Amino acid sequence: MADNHDSQFALLKSIADGLAALFFPSVEVVIHNVTTGKVAYIANNLSKRNLGDDAGLDEMEFNEFERLSGPYEKLNWDGKKMRSISIASAGEGKAGYILCVNLSTGIFExxxxxLELFLSVTRLQPQPAELFKDDWQEKINTFLHEWIRKQNTSLASLNREQKKRLVVDLQQEGAFRAKNSADYIASVLSLGRTTVYKYLREIKDNDV
Structure with missing residues (x-):
């Protein structure tokens, strides 16, 4: 029995150290000894508890059908929120240890x-009309991504036939009137410049 618990505890310590290392510095892993009701091990101590502290297991009941509890939220000593799960490690008929994984969500919050402050639209001002009235690149971008949205696809997923149809539609929209627009469109669509001009010649020949 003791040997079984010793090997179980050693395995749990390795798991605790591995999780804490993988998700450092945001994860703390605590092993509670159910028999003694004490904290048996702490990896990456974020909660400022000590080994041998009372584990507070009086209110917890685990059975063989409830090995996992959580995730649930609790407040750490510094006022930052943590999300936690508790996993019961079975002994003979009852949990021998409880492994608690505590994720500090403060860094993510x-x-x-x-990000919300940086991306806040309330700080944006309308584009100066006179300054951007001839911004052909933005007009091409707007048309191109609206076209892609309607096709329910993405720029990276466009096949050659779709790119050809898009070039045709851009030409009909007048996108090639601006100087260097063909080079820009070729670059955006990852097409050769000669391929774009080939498509444009085909359009012109079909109109003849």
């Missing part, structure tokens, strides 16, 4: 808040 900070990143989310920073």
């Amino acid at each position: 900070d990143a989310k808040n920073a």
Whole structure:
């Protein structure tokens, strides 16, 4: 029995160290000893607990049909939220240890808040009409991505036939009137410049 628990504990320690290393610095893994009701091991201590502290297992009940609890949310000592799961490691008839994986979500919440602030549309101003009235590249981009959206595809997924149809539609939209527009469109569509001009010649020949 003791040997079984020793090998089980050694395995859980390796798992705890591995998880903590893989998700460092945001994950803490705590092993609770069910028999003693104490904290037996901590990998990447984020909660400032100590080995031998009371594990607070009085309210927890695990059976063979409930090996996993969570994820659930709790508050760490620094006021930052953590998402946790508890996994019961079975002994003979009951859990020998409980492995708790605690993910500190503070770094992700900070990143989310920073992105929301950075991408906030309330700080944007309309483009100056006179400055951008001849912005042919933006007009091509707008038409191109609206065309792709209607086709329910993506720029990277366009096949050669779709690219040809897109060149035709861009020509009908007047996209090739601007100087160097053919080079720009060829670059965006990952086509050779000669291929784009070939498509344009075919359009012209068909119109004759």
